[in-house]
Amino acid sequence: xxxxxxxxxxxxxxxxxxxxxxxxxxxxxxxxxxxxxxxxxxxxxxxxxxxxxxxxxxxxxxxxxxxxxxxxxxxxxxxxxxxxxxxxxxxxxxxxxxxxxxxxxxxxxxxxxxxxxxxxxxxxxxxxxxxxxxxxxxxxxxxxxxxxxxxxxxxxxxxxxxxxxxxxxxxxxxxxxxxxxxxxxxxxxxxxxxxxxxxxxxxxxxxxxxxxxxxxxxxxxxxxxxxxxxxxxxxxxxxxxxxxxxxxxxxxxxxxxxxxxxxxxxxxxxxxxxxxxxxxxxxxxxxxxxxxxxxxxxxxxxxxxxxxxxxxxxxxxxxxxxxxxxxxxxxxxxxxxxxxxxxxxxxxxxxxxxxxxxxxxxxxxxxxxxxxxxxxxxxxxxxxxxx
Amino acid sequence: xxxxxxxxxxxxxxxxxxxxxxxxxxxxxxxxxxxxxxxxxxxxxxxxxxxxxxxxxxxxxxxxxxxxxxxxxxxxxxxxxxxxxxxxxxxxxxxxxxxxxxxxxxxxxxxxxxxxxxxxxxxxxxxxxxxxxxxxxxxxxxxxxxxxxxxxxxxxxxxxxxxxxxxxxxx
Numbered sequence: 319x320x321x322x323x324x325x326x327x328x329x330x331x332x333x334x335x336x337x338x339x340x341x342x343x344x345x346x347x348x349x350x351x352x353x354x355x356x357x358x359x360x361x362x363x364x365x366x367x368x369x370x371x372x373x374x375x376x377x378x379x380x381x382x383x384x385x386x387x388x389x390x391x392x393x394x395x396x397x398x399x400x401x402x403x404x405x406x407x408x409x410x411x412x413x414x415x416x417x418x419x420x421x422x423x424x425x426x427x428x429x430x431x432x433x434x435x436x437x438x439x440x441x442x443x444x445x446x447x448x449x450x451x452x453x454x455x456x457x458x459x460x461x462x463x464x465x466x467x468x469x470x471x472x473x474x475x476x477x478x479x480x481x482x483x484x485x486x487x488x489x490x491x492x493x494x495x496x497x498x499x500x501x502x503x504x505x506x507x508x509x510x511x512x513x514x515x516x517x518x519x520x521x522x523x524x525x526x527x528x529x530x531x532x533x534x535x536x537x538x539x540x541x542x543x544x545x546x547x548x549x550x551x552x553x554x555x556x557x558x559x560x561x562x563x564x565x566x567x568x569x570x571x572x573x574x575x576x577x578x579x580x581x582x583x584x585x586x587x588x589x590x591x592x593x594x595x596x597x598x599x600x601x602x603x604x605x606x607x608x609x610x611x612x613x614x615x616x617x618x619x620x621x622x623x624x625x626x627x628x629x630x631x632x633x634x635x636x637x638x639x640x641x642x643x644x645x646x647x648x649x650x651x652x653x654x655x656x657x658x659x660x661x662x663x664x665x666x667x668x669x670x671x672x673x674x675x676x677x678x679x680x681x682x683x684x685x686x687x688x689x690x691x692x693x694x695x696x697x698x699x700x701x702x703x704x705x
Numbered sequence: 706x707x708x709x710x711x712x713x714x715x716x717x718x719x720x721x722x723x724x725x726x727x728x729x730x731x732x733x734x735x736x737x738x739x740x741x742x743x744x745x746x747x748x749x750x751x752x753x754x755x756x757x758x759x760x761x762x763x764x765x766x767x768x769x770x771x772x773x774x775x776x777x778x779x780x781x782x783x784x785x786x787x788x789x790x791x792x793x794x795x796x797x798x799x800x801x802x803x804x805x806x807x808x809x810x811x812x813x814x815x816x817x818x819x820x821x822x823x824x825x826x827x828x829x830x831x832x833x834x835x836x837x838x839x840x841x842x843x844x845x846x847x848x849x850x851x852x853x854x855x856x857x858x859x860x861x862x863x864x865x866x867x868x869x870x871x872x873x874x875x876x
Contacts, residue, residue, distance in 0.1 A: 338866055342859040390858070408857045412726050412811060424853040427861040430748075430842050439849070442861060452863050464861065 320705070321375040321458035322684045327365035330685045335375065338454060338462035343390035346466040348382035348400065352483045353456040354675070355379075355691040355701045356404075357513050357580065358627045362447060363688065369431065369449040377457030377703075378404035378444040379487035381479060384470065385460070393467040399479075400470040401661075402463050403653025404487045405441040406453065409468030413441075420650035425464065426451050440650070457684055459705045471657045474665055481664045483702065484514060484671035489660050490653035491625055492518025492578065493525075493669075497656075498623040498647035499574035501526045508532040508563055508572035508615060509549070510608040512540035514674045514700050515625055516578035520549045521669050523576075532566055534559060534608075539697035543673065554611075563615045571617035579608035580626025606634065613638050624648035674700045681705040715801055718820035719840030723848040725855050726812035729783070729804040735855055736786060736802065737778070744860060745850040749836060749843045764796070767837045772796050796835060797822045815851070817844050 321335045338347055356379050361367050363376075381401040384394050394400060407414050411423035422441035426432060429439035431449045442464075445455025454461065463469055473482040492515045499507055507523040509516050512535035520531045524547070533544030534552045541551035552562050563572055609626065613635060616622055622644050639646060663669040676699045679687040687701035725732060735741055739754030746752050750764040758778045765771055774794030780787040789799040800819040807814045821840060823831040833839045850860045 336866065341862055341864075341866065344857070344859060406861075408853075410856045411852075412724075415726070424857050425861050426849075427863050429849045430846050433845070451861075454863070454866060462866065465857070 319459035320681055321454075322377065322681065322703075323372075324362065324370055324374040324376055325372050328363060330363065330376070330688055332682050332684060333373075335373070335458070338458075338460050340386055340388045341462065342464060343388045344465050344467065345388040346384050346391055346394060346463050346470060347386035348380075348402070348461050348463055348470075349385045350380055350382040350456050350458060350461055350705045351399070352382075352479050353377045353380035353458075353703050353705065354483055354514075355688060356487060357515070358446070359688070360692055361580075361627060362445075363692070367447050367449075369447045371448060371452075374445065374447075374452075375454040375458050376445045377455035377461075378446060379483065380444075380456035380461065381473065381482045381486060382456075382461070384466075388466065391466045394470045394472065398470070399473045399482075401473055401482045401485050401657065402469050402471070403490060403651065403657060404446075405443050405650060405653060406451070406464050407441055407468055407654050408465050409654070414468070414654070417652055417655040418649070419652040419654040421652075428452060443650075457681065457703060457705070459681070468654060471661065474661060477661060477665055478672060480672035480675050480702065481670070482661070484518070484674050484700075485657055485660045485664065487651060487653065488514035488674060488700075489518045489522075489664075489669060489671050490656040491515045491651040492520070493522035493656050493660060494649065494651055494653075495519040495576045495578065495623045495625040496522035496526050496528075498649075499523065499526075499528075499576065499621050501528050501574070503527065504529045505573040506530045506532065506567050506570075507574050507576065508534060508612070509576045509578055510534045510612055511578035511580075511626070512537070512544045512551075513578065516576075517543060517547060517674060517699075518669075518671065519576045519578050519623075519625065520544055521547055524548060525663060525668055530566070532563065532572065537694060537697075540699060543699070547670075547673075559611055560615050567617075571615055572620065573617055574621040574623060575612035575616040576623040577609050577612050577626045580628060610635060613644070616642070616644055619643045619645075621645045621647060675702045677701045679703050715799070715818045715820050718801075718818035719844045720816070720818045721841065721845040721848050722814060722816045723852050724807045724811050724814050725852045726810070727855055729806070729813045732813055732815065732855055733781075733783070733786065733804060736851065737781060741851070741854065744854065745847045746843075747850075748846045749838055762790075764836050766835050770835065772835060774798065776800075796824075796832070815848060817848055819844050 384398045405420040406425040407419035407422040408424045413421040425442040426439040432439040442451025444453045507528045531549040533549035536555045545551045684703045690698040691701045742752045750762045753761045772795035774790040776788045786802045798821045803816045805814040821832045
């Protein structure tokens with residue numbers, strides 16, 4: 319089959335690789351219908367995440383059609399149109415039983431690689447370095463999906479492929495970030511980042527009853543999309559974000575702040591320059607501008623919900639969180655806990671994930687798609703590949 | 706854990722603990738199943754059952770080294786399983802697995818200790834050189850595989866289809 323392979327820093331090529339096969343009895347093979355870029359792929363492509371290997375097939379956000387079924391799979395069958403969360407979960411360990419699917423105890427094939435980094439292994443994930451399992455990704459004609467009964471969700475008739483696609487990752491990640499905020503009547507939620515996850519966090523906060531959602535970014539087309547969703551847009555290059563948020567909240571500050579930016583945050587001023595230099599020298603992997611701003615902006619006793627992917631960060635003002643009594647919630651997406659309700663929200667039009675798809679490419683043109691996505695050319699929010 | 710005078714000294718053993726959300730008797734039965742033993746040590750050795758109490762082990766080291774021994778289960782009580790290698794083992798060793806009730810709804814704690822006694826060597830370092838894997842990783846990985854098998858009936862793998870070409874090299 320054809321697949322998009324990582325061959326080194328910023329070296330992506332579409333190559334012919336072996337077709338995946340059923341390896342364990344609860345596996346299925348999907349024919350990939352749609353697969354999309356994610357901001358976290360850029361960390362891999364840029365070499366900020368260790369344990370990538372030459373030839374790694376990229377892609378962890380996808381939907382497709384079941385074409386082969388392992389002998390112990392009972393809930394999905396050949397021909398089913400399904401969406402699959404990016405983290406692989408068994409559904410039976412203590413973590414899965416407590417809806418903490420990205421922390422699954424049993425789906426990581428190489429726990430010995432990850433344990434030294436995190437203390438304990440997490441769930442495996444498609445195409446996210448070998449420390450995260452070394453599973454082949456979805457930017458390919460076919461992909462192997464373990465634990466299909468837990469991880470494959472049949473897409474209801476009437477929901478388009480492009481809506482279902484983002485319910486693989488951007489939508490559940492964003493919605494989980496809003497869910498972390500424990501939104502109460504009258505709450506104002508500020509979201510840093512209007513990429514796929516940020517926009518889905520904004521819609522999620524609205525679905526969960528936020529009084530007002532404020533969207534922070536610098537790209538006019540992304541801020542326009544947030545405004546179209548019903549959020550109040552703030553361009554951090556044009557206003558002082560802290561002052562603007564106080565003004566918009568009567569001096570209280572947002573009840574919860576969601577960081578949907580992560581380690582490659584663009585920053586302004588001295589702190590932004592400091593972070594860019596240290597990241598370039600590999601002295602830290604992360605530029606934490608958005609996170610530090612969210613920590614300062616959140617009201618006393620409020621919630622900081624971190625969805626951005628981080629590695630190492632310095633100058634992290636922990637005392638600020640402590641003195642303000644801030645609750646921090648964070649996780650990789652526990653998608654399996656959210657996908658069923660998100661499919662329903664999307665069917666009812668309350669969630670509009672397909673709005674994230676701005677550019678479409680064949681798999682053969684996927685390196686061009688990543689280039690456009692990385693450099694945000696032509697307003698590219700998400701590039702979608704059709705293998 | 707192994708206080709009786711006749712029991713082996715496990716002070717220098719490699720140890721690991723894991724919690725599995727299943728009852729101890731079920732886990733004990735699964736551990737003693739010869740098919741289980743052949744599946745959970747594959748990162749370190751080929752294990753082939755002779756019968757329900759004895760197994761042949763072949764561990765392969767770097768540069769073609771091959772080390773063989775046979776183990777016998779010497780105790781298989783409700784709370785503890787012990788095994789030891791027979792005389793003539795290339796690398797004499799002994800193992801001890803204890804089952805303890807975990808708190809709340811967490812199931813059973815498994816505490817595994819395996820001691821290798823390579824002839825004439827300092828234990829940890831010599832074992833690492835023989836097998837190309839540190840003793841701690843031998844026991845931890847076996848427990849991870851056992852937990853996956855106990856909870857899901859399978860052991861996660863990407864072999865022979867890792868994401869990368871020919872298994873690849875970390876970059």
